[in-house]
Amino acid sequence: DGGITQSPKYLFRKEGQNVTLSCEQNLNHDAMYWYRQDPGQGLRLIYYSQIVNDFQKGDIAEGYSVSREKKESFPLTVTSAQKNPTAFYLCASSIPPGRGTYEQYFGPGTRLTVT
Amino acid sequence: AQSVTQPDIHITVSEGASLELRCNYSYGATPYLFWYVQSPGQGLQLLLKYFSGDTLVQGIKGFEAEFKRSQSSFNLRKPSVHWSDAAEYFCAVGAYNFNKFYFGSGTKLNVKP
Numbered sequence: 001d002g003g004i005t006q007s008p009k010y011l012f013r014k015e016g017q018n019v020t021l022s023c024e025q026n027l028n029h030d031a032m033y034w035y036r037q038d039p040g041q042g043l044r045l046i047y048y049s050q051i052v053n054d055f056q057k058g059d060i061a062e063g064y065s066v067s068r069e070k071k072e073s074f075p076l077t078v079t080s081a082q083k084n085p086t087a088f089y090l091c092a093s094s095i096p097p098g099r100g101t102y103e104q105y106f107g108p109g110t111r112l113t114v115t
Numbered sequence: 116a117q118s119v120t121q122p123d124i125h126i127t128v129s130e131g132a133s134l135e136l137r138c139n140y141s142y143g144a145t146p147y148l149f150w151y152v153q154s155p156g157q158g159l160q161l162l163l164k165y166f167s168g169d170t171l172v173q174g175i176k177g178f179e180a181e182f183k184r185s186q187s188s189f190n191l192r193k194p195s196v197h198w199s200d201a202a203e204y205f206c207a208v209g210a211y212n213f214n215k216f217y218f219g220s221g222t223k224l225n226v227k228p
Contacts, residue, residue, distance in 0.1 A: 042218040042219055044218075088156075092159075103164050106160070109158050
C-alpha cells in the first residue's frame with residue numbers, strides 16, 4: 001500500500017537538544033510538506049519542497065531545518081533555537097501544484113514533547 | 116490576505132441527526148477547497164475536494180459540501196451522523212499553481228448516543 005510514514009509516533013527530548021523527525025513516502029509525489037499542529041490553531045506550514053534538493057520556508061520556519069536529498073524522504077530537524085517545540089508534527093505529500101488536482105496526503109504524525 | 120474561518124470550535128449533535136459544519140474563506144483567486152477529518156492523535160484524511168464544475172461535491176463516508184462563491188463558503192454536510200463521525204474537521208483552501216494550503220482552526224464534532 002502506498003502512503004506516508006512518520007517515525008517515531010512519540011518523541012521525548014530534553015530542552016537544548018536537536019531532534020530529527022522522519023518522513024518517508026512511497027506515493028511517488030514530488031512535493032512534500034511539514035506542518036505543526038497546536039490545539040485550536042489548525043495547521044501551520046513549516047517547510048515545503050517541490051523537488052529534490054530544493055525547499056522553501058513556510059510561515060513558521062524559525063528554529064527548524066529540513067533536507068530533501070531523496071524524493072521519498074523529507075526529514076525535519078527541530079533545533080534548540082525553536083522556543084516552543086512541543087507540538088504535533090504532520091508530514092504531507094502531493095503532486096506539485098499546477099499539475100492537476102493536488103490534494104495533500106498526510107502521515108500519521110509525530111508528537112514531540114520537550115522538557 | 117488568505118484565510119479560512121471555521122466559526123464553530125465545538126459542535127455536538129445526536130446520532131442520526133443532520134450535520135452542517137461551516138467554512139468561510141478569503142482568497143483573491145479562484146480557490147481550490149478541501150475538507151479533511153482527523154481522529155485524535157492521527158493524521159488528516161481527505162473527505163472531499165472542490166476544484167471546478169458542479170458546486171455540490173460528494174465525498175467519502177457520506178459527506179458532501181457545497182461551494183458558494185457569493186458567500187465565500189464551503190460548508191460540509193451529512194444527512195445522518197454516526198457515532199464514528201466524532202472527530203475534528205478541517206477546511207482548507209489552496210489555488211492552482213500555488214504551494215500553500217491555508218487551514219482553518221478546526222471544528223470538533225461530538226456525537227451523542
